[in-house]
Every structure is written in structure tokens, then in C-alpha cells.
Amino acid sequence: MDSRIVFMGTPDFAVPSLVKLAEGFQVVGVITQPDRPSGRGRKLVPSPVKHAALEHGLEIFQPENANAENSLQKIREWDPDLICVAAYGQILKPTLLELPQFGCINVHASLLPRWRGASPINAAILHGDSQTGVTIIQMGPGLDDGPILAQESIDILADETAGSLSDHLADLGGKLLAATIPLYVGGNISPRIQDHSFTTYAPKLKKSAGELNFDLSAEFLARTVRAFSPWPGTFTFWKELRLIIHQTRAVSVTSPGAGVLTVYDGYPAIGTSAGILVLDQLQLAGKNKTAGSAFINGNPDWKSK
Numbered sequence: 310m311d312s313r314i315v316f317m318g319t320p321d322f323a324v325p326s327l328v329k330l331a332e333g334f335q336v337v338g339v340i341t342q343p344d345r346p347s348g349r350g351r352k353l354v355p356s357p358v359k360h361a362a363l364e365h366g367l368e369i370f371q372p373e374n375a376n377a378e379n380s381l382q383k384i385r386e387w388d389p390d391l392i393c394v395a396a397y398g399q400i401l402k403p404t405l406l407e408l409p410q411f412g413c414i415n416v417h418a419s420l421l422p423r424w425r426g427a428s429p430i431n432a433a434i435l436h437g438d439s440q441t442g443v444t445i446i447q448m449g450p451g452l453d454d455g456p457i458l459a460q461e462s463i464d465i466l467a468d469e470t471a472g473s474l475s476d477h478l479a480d481l482g483g484k485l486l487a488a489t490i491p492l493y494v495g496g497n498i499s500p501r502i503q504d505h506s507f508t509t510y511a512p513k514l515k516k517s518a519g520e521l522n523f524d525l526s527a528e529f530l531a532r533t534v535r536a537f538s539p540w541p542g543t544f545t546f547w548k549e550l551r552l553i554i555h556q557t558r559a560v561s562v563t564s565p566g567a568g569v570l571t572v573y574d575g576y577p578a579i580g581t582s583a584g585i586l587v588l589d590q591l592q593l594a595g596k597n598k599t600a601g602s603a604f605i606n607g608n609p610d611w612k613s614k
Contacts, residue, residue, distance in 0.1 A: 312390040312411070312494050313337045317375065319356045322475055323395035325483030326416050327358055330393060331365040333487055338387040340380075342398050343371045376402045384408055391494060393486060394448065403450050411494050413448040415455070416482040418475070420444060420462055422508040425453035430478065431471050432511035435536035437528075440464055441474070443482040445489045447500055454508075456500030459489040470538040516541040523568040527559035527584035545579070547593070547611075555598060556590035570612050576601035577611050 316327050317340040330336050339362040344353040355363075362369050368387075372380040375397070381404060384392075389409045394401070395416040406413045419429035421444040426432075433441040442462035446455040461481060465474065492498045519541040521530055534543045534557045543554045547570075561584045565571050569580040578585045592598040605611055 315389040317397040318395040326395040329483040329487040422503040424511045426511040427513035527581040531559040551594040553592040
């Protein structure tokens with residue numbers, strides 16, 4: 310492929326797209342977020358995309374602001390025909406979007422126009438969607454509202470977490486991006502305008518969103534646990550200690566009351582507005598992750614009086 314491509318991305322989700330491009334296209338540069346402090350020592354850690362770019366010997370640029378003049382100048386020096394974006398982490402302004410001959414295209418982890426925004430994978434699981442997928446769009450100034458170039462769907466499995474679904478969609482996105490680019494730059498795709506009447510939004514998640522509200526149904530809470538795994542995670546409190554909830558199941562039996570602690574088949578459980586939420590795997594603050602049955606054996610006072 311002779312077209313000069315600049316890739317913009319940051320997290321694990323973006324890596325398969327970069328790898329596919331590096332293996333079959335002319336990638337002249339990679340833009341990713343600056344190294345960020347992480348862990349107790351606050352050591353600077355490079356993004357997953359930076360790791361992948363280094364492995365493939367690609368030139369890397371890490372601006373704080375991709376829309377700043379120094380960033381635009383760097384992109385002009387690379388002289389791309391096309392910019393490919395996958396979970397970069399910043400909103401791109403028209404000046405940048407219009408730089409390449411073929412503009413910018415984006416790999417989005419949903420079946421647009423459903424779940425525009427920052428957390429489409431989490432939203433699909435949280436709201437009980439049976440399917441999701443990947444959409445390649447032409448980027449414009451709006452939020453994920455550009456014309457669709459390609460789209461492919463997959464089923465959401467019953468035990469799917471946001472982490473596992475993200476991995477599946479990342480691989481699918483890389484393959485779909487690689488298949489779409491030659492058709493797009495060759496003029497063999499007719500972009501399809503999104504039907505905005507079907508738009509839903511998935512705003513950025515906050516860490517505080519992980520506290521479980523037992524006034525909701527057990528089914529919804531079980532989906533919440535899967536949707537928020539691995540981040541931001543879900544939790545409640547027991548004896549004034551944070552109890553991290555890793556894996557659950559909803560059981561349709563009569564609830565003892567919202568928030569009431571009970572035991573079901575040897576596992577800790579909590580009543581909800583409809584059914585009970587059985588805690589299959591959990592972790593008390595300062596302790597190791599454990600199976601619910603082992604937790605009950607070590608904490609026989611779990612059940613509400």
C-alpha cells in the first residue's frame with residue numbers, strides 16, 4: 310500500500326490496529342499520549358501503542374496536545390495521505406482532521422450510532438445488548454457522528470467482561486481497518502450517513518461509578534460487575550471496609566430486601582430490588598481475592614442479623 314499513513318492511538322485496544330497497519334501499510338509516524346506516572350513509585354510508563362510502535366521501528370511523537378501548532382507541524386512533515394485513529398484520547402479539531410488528502414478515519418468499538426462516546430464497550434454490556442461490534446467512520450468535528458465506511462458485529466457472550474470484549478473488538482477492529490483502507494482510498498466505498506435518530510451515548514466512566522446500588526435489580530448489578538471489569542471495578546462496604554466485587558451472578562429468588570446480606574448455596578449474597586446478587590469472587594480491603602465459598606468459611610458472621 311503506497312499511501313502514507315499516520316496512526317494515532319494510546320491503550321491496548323488500539324494496538325491490533327497499529328500492528329495490522331505496520332505489517333501491511335506504509336506507516337510514517339505514530340502519535341500517542343505522553344508517558345504517564347503509574348504505581349506507587351509514580352514511574353513514567355509508556356502507552357501500549359508506544360510499546361508496539363517501538364517493536365515495529367516506527368517514529369513516535371507524544372504531544373500533550375495533538376491540536377497544537379507544533380503537533381500540526383510534525384504531521385505536515387510526515388505528509389500523510391490518511392490518518393487512522395483508534396482510542397487516542399483527545400478530540401481532534403478540524404485543522405488536524407483536514408490535513409491529509411483522505412482525512413482521518415476512526416476505529417470505534419460499537420455499532421454506531423449506538424454508543425457514541427468514551428465507554429461504548431462498558432455501555433453495551435451494562436445495558437444488556439446481545440450484540441456489539443466495530444465501526445470505521447470518517448471523522449468530523451462531531452462526537453463519533455461521521456459517515457460509516459465499514460461495520461462488523463459480534464455477539465456478546467453471557468460471561469463477557471469489558472476486558473474480554475475489548476480484546477475481541479480490538480482484534481476485529483484491526484482486521485476491519487486493514488480491509489477498509491484500500492477500498493476507501495481507492496474510491497470503492499460509498500460512506501453511509503448515520504441515522505442520528507438511533508443515537509445513544511456512553512459517557513466517560515468515573516471511578517466512583519463502581520459502588521453498587523442494591524435498590525437496582527440483581528440482573529442489572531451482575532451486568533454492572535461485568536461491564537466495569539477491569540475498570541473502574543465494583544465494590545460495596547462490609548464492616549466499614551471496602552469489599553471489591555470481582556464476579557457475581559443474579560439469582561431469581563425472593564429478595565430478603567435491598568442491601569440485606571444473606572447466604573445462597575454456600576456463597577455470600579446480597580438482596581436487591583429484584584432477586585439476589587451472589588458473590589462468586591470477592592476481595593476484602595487488604596486481603597487477597599478469594600472465592601465466595603471460601604470467604605463464607607472465613608467469615609461466618611456475614612449474614613445480616
